[in-house]
Amino acid sequence: MERKNFLKSLLVGAISTPAVLAACSKESDSxxxxxxxxxxxxxxxxxxxxxxTVAPTETEGPFPTKAPASYVRSDITDGRTGYKxxxxxxxxxxxxxxxALAGALVDIWHCDAEGNYSEYGGSGMQSVNYASVHFxxxxxxxxxxxxxxxxxxxxxxxxxxxxxxxxHVYSASGTSLKVTQIAFPEGSGTALxxxxxxxxxxxxxxxxxxxxxxxxxxxxxxxxTVTGNTTDGFxxxxxxxxxx
Numbered sequence: 077m078e079r080k081n082f083l084k085s086l087l088v089g090a091i092s093t094p095a096v097l098a099a100c101s102k103e104s105d106s107x108x109x110x111x112x113x114x115x116x117x118x119x120x121x122x123x124x125x126x127x128x129t130v131a132p133t134e135t136e137g138p139f140p141t142k143a144p145a146s147y148v149r150s151d152i153t154d155g156r157t158g159y160k161x162x163x164x165x166x167x168x169x170x171x172x173x174x175x176a177l178a179g180a181l182v183d184i185w186h187c188d189a190e191g192n193y194s195e196y197g198g199s200g201m202q203s204v205n206y207a208s209v210h211f212x213x214x215x216x217x218x219x220x221x222x223x224x225x226x227x228x229x230x231x232x233x234x235x236x237x238x239x240x241x242x243x244h245v246y247s248a249s250g251t252s253l254k255v256t257q258i259a260f261p262e263g264s265g266t267a268l269x270x271x272x273x274x275x276x277x278x279x280x281x282x283x284x285x286x287x288x289x290x291x292x293x294x295x296x297x298x299x300x301t302v303t304g305n306t307t308d309g310f311x312x313x314x315x316x317x318x319x320x
Contacts, residue, residue: 128174129297131316134257134289137242138201139193141213144183144244151227152214158189158229159271160309165258167222167245170317176222177320180253181246184226185213189274191234217248230271230310235280238287239268245318254318259290259298267302267310 141147165182168174187193190204194212198205212231216224233239241258260268262283272278284290290298304310 128168128170128317129295130170130319131243131254131256132293132298133255136244136255137257139185139187139196140242140244141183141185142195144213144215147183147210147214148216149214150216150225152184152212153228154194154209154211154213156188156211156229158232158274159306161228161230162309162311163226163228163241164311164313165224165226165243166313166315167218167224168315168317169320171319174317176218176220177318178218178220178222179248180218180222180318180320181215181248181250182218182224183213183215183244183246184228184241186228186231186241187234188212189229189232190276191232230267232274232276233281236282236288238262238282238284238290240287240289241312243316245316247320253320254316256316257289257298258300258312258314259284259287259293260312261299261302267304270306 163184165184167177167180167182169177185193188211192202192204192206194206194209196202197207212228214226214228216226218224231239231241239260243254243256243258244252245254245256246252260266262268273281284293284299293299300312300314302310302312
C-alpha cells in the first residue's frame, strides 16, 4: 500500500465560490485475487490480468454530508437547476476477485451549478449560506450487481478544484470501506466542455492534471465515463473496487 500526503490549500472565494480544503491522503492499492481475472475499463475497475485496483482513498473534503442516513433517495436534485446527470456507480469487492458487492451503502454529494454545497455556508469557506438545505446529497444500497443509481445535475466547479463527485462506501452494517472522489473526462467533445462551466464559464478552472486530488492519477482510474448531451442529459458510469 502506498499513501501520498498532499499539502492543505485554503482558497477563499467570492460570492457563490466556496473555498477549498484540498488536503488529500491517497491510497493506491493493488491486490491479486484468487480465481478469475478482471479486465479494466475507464473508471478503474482493474488494469491488467490477475489484478484488481482499489479505488484511491481521498479526503471527504470540507463539506461532507452531516447525516447521510437521513437522505436515502435516488433523486438528489432537490430543486437545484442544471443539466440532468444520471450517476451509475458499481461497487466491487477487491478482496473477492472484484465480485459485485451487494448490500453496500453508497453516499454521494457534490456542488451545484454555481459551485456551492448544501448544509454549509455563511463563512469564509462558502459565502452563500445553504446550511439549512440538503440538495445534491443522497444514499442508496447496491443491488445484486453492486449497482446504485442517482438522478442529479451535472456539477459546477469552484476555485482550486476540478469538477468532481464525493463518494463514501459503507458495508451493510455501517463500517466505512472507502472514501473517494470521481473525476470527469476533459477536452474537446466531452461533457465537461459541453456544459462549459454553466454561466460562470471556464476561466480559472482547475483541470485534473493540476487538481491536488486527481493530479497523480496517471492511469485515470478516478475518471468516470460520461456520455450524453445538454439536451437529453448526461450519464456517468464508474466501477469502484473496495476492500470488503
